[in-house]
Every structure is written in structure tokens, then in C-alpha cells.
Amino acid sequence: MTTTRLKLNLGPQHPSTHGVLRLLLELEGEKILSCEPDIGYLHRGMEKMAEKLSYIQYLPLVDRIDYLAGFFYSELLCRIVESACGIEIPDKVKVIRVLMLELNRIASHLLWVGAFLMDLGATSPYFYVFREREMILRYFEKITGQRMMYNYFIFGGVRKDIEFLEDVEEIISVLPSKIDDYEKIITDNPIFIRRTENKGILSPDTAVNFAITGVNLRASGVDYDCRHTDELYRGFDFKSIILDGKDAWSRYKARILEMRESINIIKQALDYLKKSNPLEQRLIPPINLKLPEGDYYAEIEAPRGLASCYVRSDGEDKPYRLKWRTGSYYSVNLLRRILKGEYLNDAIAIAGSLDIILPEVDK
Amino acid sequence: MCIKVFNSVKALWEGMWTVFKHLFKRAVTLEYPEKRRKLNDAFRGKPLVEGCIGCGICKRVCPAGAIEYEKNEDGKVVFYKFDLKKCIFCGNCAFYCPKGAIKMTDEYELAVQDKDGLNLVYKGGAEND
Numbered sequence A: 001m002t003t004t005r006l007k008l009n010l011g012p013q014h015p016s017t018h019g020v021l022r023l024l025l026e027l028e029g030e031k032i033l034s035c036e037p038d039i040g041y042l043h044r045g046m047e048k049m050a051e052k053l054s055y056i057q058y059l060p061l062v063d064r065i066d067y068l069a070g071f072f073y074s075e076l077l078c079r080i081v082e083s084a085c086g087i088e089i090p091d092k093v094k095v096i097r098v099l100m101l102e103l104n105r106i107a108s109h110l111l112w113v114g115a116f117l118m119d120l121g122a123t124s125p126y127f128y129v130f131r132e133r134e135m136i137l138r139y140f141e142k143i144t145g146q147r148m149m150y151n152y153f154i155f156g157g158v159r160k161d162i163e164f165l166e167d168v169e170e171i172i173s174v175l176p177s178k179i180d181d182y183e184k185i186i187t188d189n190p191i192f193i194r195r196t197e198n199k200g201i202l203s204p205d206t207a208v209n210f211a212i213t214g215v216n217l218r219a220s221g222v223d224y225d226c227r228h229t230d231e232l233y234r235g236f237d238f239k240s241i242i243l244d245g246k247d248a249w250s251r252y253k254a255r256i257l258e259m260r261e262s263i264n265i266i267k268q269a270l271d272y273l274k275k276s277n278p279l280e281q282r283l284i285p286p287i288n289l290k291l292p293e294g295d296y297y298a299e300i301e302a303p304r305g306l307a308s309c310y311v312r313s314d315g316e317d318k319p320y321r322l323k324w325r326t327g328s329y330y331s332v333n334l335l336r337r338i339l340k341g342e343y344l345n346d347a348i349a350i351a352g353s354l355d356i357i358l359p360e361v362d363k
Numbered sequence B: 001m002c003i004k005v006f007n008s009v010k011a012l013w014e015g016m017w018t019v020f021k022h023l024f025k026r027a028v029t030l031e032y033p034e035k036r037r038k039l040n041d042a043f044r045g046k047p048l049v050e051g052c053i054g055c056g057i058c059k060r061v062c063p064a065g066a067i068e069y070e071k072n073e074d075g076k077v078v079f080y081k082f083d084l085k086k087c088i089f090c091g092n093c094a095f096y097c098p099k100g101a102i103k104m105t106d107e108y109e110l111a112v113q114d115k116d117g118l119n120l121v122y123k124g125g126a127e128n129d
Ligand code: SF4
Pocket: B047, B058, B061, B062, B063, B064, B065, B066, B067, B082, B086, B087, B088, B089, B090, B091, B092, B093, B094
């Protein structure tokens, strides 16, 4: 029997590419011979825009780089400006930021669990995770004013003092049992296991060579979590989740465990905030804010891997050049390697397991 | 083999049961637009200006260039406009206004038939036109 080679476009509008990603697959039967990701459908010129706007004008826009985890990117820009101005933010601000970042991480992972299961054809968990994510987003709305585009961190601090801590308490008391529920539905489900176990094997070497970071890397057994060296997280007691399954199932499990770990961090932050005094902070005046000439760099562990920002300033009130590094960009590139030799019906499951989010890729 | 089958059936049953239990829970969604949820004070919706002195800070922090205003010879603000087509509801203007003249209201259903309706003009920076 002869088979012909077939070129297949997966996307850009496909229900299970989160955003618009086009994969050009070369198939022999159902086997994938090569995969060529085509990106750029969601390009908004985030880096070029920075060159035209002052720092304070640019700050609300960075939430939109990754709309599921906006806090991480505002944190990066704030860090750069703060370090350039030589300002040390007070401890309370640090803890507030950690609280928001970790809640945001949970919200992002929750959505991933739902979307991944949806890719595999299970619809119920999708609604359950949205229900829990909604609690977190409602809380964000109470504090920041909006559900996804927060614009809450600001150069030198946060926009206003933290309130409604009882809501956070409720979230962290409800969440563990809900995560147990997901695990009951998903983790041991034989169909789920058949579709994810030993699929999309990502060896530690490949992961490192392709600059994969974050959960995807840790689920391949490499211990790299830059929260441990992060100044912001100093004083928090947590461990990173290292699994060595290397497959899609491990990546799922790692995210579930990471949510539980984040709840741990939030508990510690809450304990601190409940005892703390009202917020005192020194904001950096935004009008005529000029960064001294030089290069600035900041990095943080975002839900989808290491995120970093690089700014070159020539002493003006706008950056000369600004560059973002986002985790998903590298995961998309990895698809070239990881999909090779797999079957078409696994392609979506494998791509989904990497937690690719397209606005972050295209910027 | 037998154990594997047993475990699989058990896992499936547990999952099904968890899903089944949800049938008896209260719905968490609202039938919009008949029912709406209550918004909180911090919500950033349509901006509103009142008591502007024309210092120009809001214009300089606005990322979208959505703000325009005019002063007369006496330095009084006679015209103030938000262009909602451009506004991204970031709240920068409200946060930095030294007079606290800008409020972000909780109005969010801003669709109009005529796009001029998206220019919010305030005469004298005070009353809504
Ligand atoms: S909310 Fe933001 S975009 Fe809208 S007018 Fe104010 S500063 Fe400009």
C-alpha cells in the first residue's frame, strides 16, 4: 500500500489553539513528519509601542501581553523603573505583590486545566475551573477595578492598599477541595491517561536546548525555578514542583501541584498582611520620569515560564529599546521537535499540554 | 490486569459521581441582561470629569490619547472630551489627577448606534453635555 504525503494546516482558527496559531503539518498517513509553526496573527507591536510612549503610559498596556497573567508583566516593568531609580519598595508592597502574583498564577493554571481538558474532549471540568477562577477574578476586580487588565502595580508600590482579605481567605479555603474534585475527575481517568501518558516526551536535554522554562521544564525533571532567587519571594517558604515523567501527564500533574503550592504561599502572605500596618509607600512621580542611560533587566517566574524584560535607555523619557522574553514563545518553537513522529490526534493534546498562549508569543 | 481494570472502573466511577453531584448544586451563572451582578466601587467603567482645573496631567499619562481639553483666556476649562473609541479604561487619568476630578463610574454598556455618541464632552469640565 502506498501513502502520499499530505500537508495540513492546523489553524489559525481552530477551536483548540488558544488564540490564533497556525501549524503547518506534513503528514504521512496520520503520522506527523514535520511541523512548522506560523505565528504573528496576534501581533500588536508591544515592543515598538514602548518606544513611542512614556513609561507611565506604557504601564497599562503591558497587562495585555499575557492577558491571563497580567500582573507578572506589570511587575517586571515596575521592577525595572524601581531599580533604575534606586528605590527599594517597602515589605508590605512586596507581600501584596506576591499575593496578587500567586493568585494570578492559580487563575492562569486553572484556565489551563480547563482548556487542556477541553482539547481532549472533556467539557465539564471547563465549567468548574471557570467557576473557581471567577472567585479570583472577582477579587481582582474589587481591588484593582478590572478583571483582567489590572494596572494595579505602579512604580514604587501599588495603587491602593489591599482590602477584603476575607475574600482571599475564602478562596484558599475553598480551592483545595475543588482541586481535589478535578483530580477525582481527571487524574486517574483511564481515558485521560491513555491520551497523555508517554505522549509528547520532552527530555531534559531537549528542554534546555530549546530554552524551555517554567512548569514544562520542571515536569521534565530539571530543577529550575527562579522564584527561589527572587528578591520578592524572600522569606516565603515554598518548594518547586519537580516531576520526572517528561510527558503530557506530568505537565498536567505539575500544574495541579503548583496550584497547591501557590495556595501555601498565599497563606503565608495573608498571615503577614493581616498583622501589618496601613500601607506606606513612596511612589515615583510619573511625569518627566527619565531612566538614567544604561541597560536594565528584570526577570520573574511567570505561569508559562521565565518572563523577562530588557530595557535600554538613552536617558530620555521613553525607552530606546524594550524587549520582552515570554515563556510560550519558546514552547511554540518546541513544537517543531516534539510533534515529530507523533500522531495527528495527539498533536492537539501535546500542544495543549505546553500551555501556549498566543498573545504572549506574538506580543 | 484485573486490578488495572478495577482501578480504571473505580476512577471513572469517581469522576462520574463528582460530576453527577453537581446536578444538585445551585447555578452560579446569571441570566444577563435580565439579571446583573452588583459591581463594586473600584470598578473602572466610563470616565466622568467634574471640577477640572486644566493642569494637563491626565493628558500626559493617558496611553491612548483619549483626552482633549480647551481653556479660555482666563485659564478656565471650557471644553473637556473623552474619546471612548480610544480609551482603554486604564484609570491612569483618574489616579493621577491632582484635583481628583476624574471618576471611573460603573457604567460599562457603552455600545451606541452613532459613533459620535462615544465622544463624551463635558462643558466647562463640569456638567455632562
Ligand atoms: S482611562 Fe486611561 S485611556 Fe481612558 S482616558 Fe483615562 S488615561 Fe486615557
